[in-house]
Amino acid sequence: MISLVSAASASQQKFDLDDAPDKPAAQAQATGEALWPVPPRTQWGQIITQKGPNVWKDAVFTDPEGRWQIVYPATLTEQHGDALGRDRWFSYPGQPQIMCGAMLVRGAFRSLGDNAIAEAPSALVRDPGAYVLQAADRAVPVLSQKVVTLAPPGGVSGKPVQAVTFDQRGKLFKLLGVDREVFVRHVLVSDGSDLLDVFCSAQPGQKGWVEKQALAAVRLTTAARTPR
DSSP states (O other), X not given: OOOOOOOOOOSSXXXXXXXXXXXXXXXXXXXXXXXXXXXXXXXXXXXXXXXXXXXXXXXXXXXXXXXXXXXXXXTOOEEEXXXXXXXXXXXETTEEEEEEEEEEETTTTGGGGGGHHHHXXXXXXXXXXXXXXXXXXXXXXXXXXXXXXXXXXXXXXSEEOEEEEEEEEESTTGGGTOOSOEEEEEEEEEETTEEEEEEEEEOGGGHHHHHHHHHHHEEEBXXXXXOO
């Protein structure tokens, strides 16, 4: 499940609606989704640390293409991933079972053809099990699969983005040297022809935190509905 960063900090997270992708997000209107604004290009591929009262929600990693963000605890300071790649995960020092991250299942919606950007959101929730199978560890049972809605950004109209969540529990990180049981919640959303899998994990006793943090972690931007 895990794929083995550059970092920057700023005083606050800023969205610049004028700093949009070069191509118009014509398909975004077709989906009717309430998506996050595209962050400034200077933040693409960067980690922005925010000061705030909630220590579990004060850092943001922006996808190198500006198509999505993950909000993760700033206490997860060990960063992993290829500096040029889009897969990222962040773990707690000395406790690699506590982590949040984002990975792509590339080409998951390729069968939808040229209309994947517009059709993938509905395909995901119409047949969630088919996409869960592409993201899950098949050696461990899938728990609590369901369709959910993500909270839209303030001032953005449209229906909220729909996502699919599922949980797994077991020794999922043995390849990382973690020989203990962990609880993982995944949140799946569509990004063009790719499937974006955002997840958080911890010990089973921290199940409540994992469930809450994983759902709050993903921000899909209007660029995710823009042809590359």
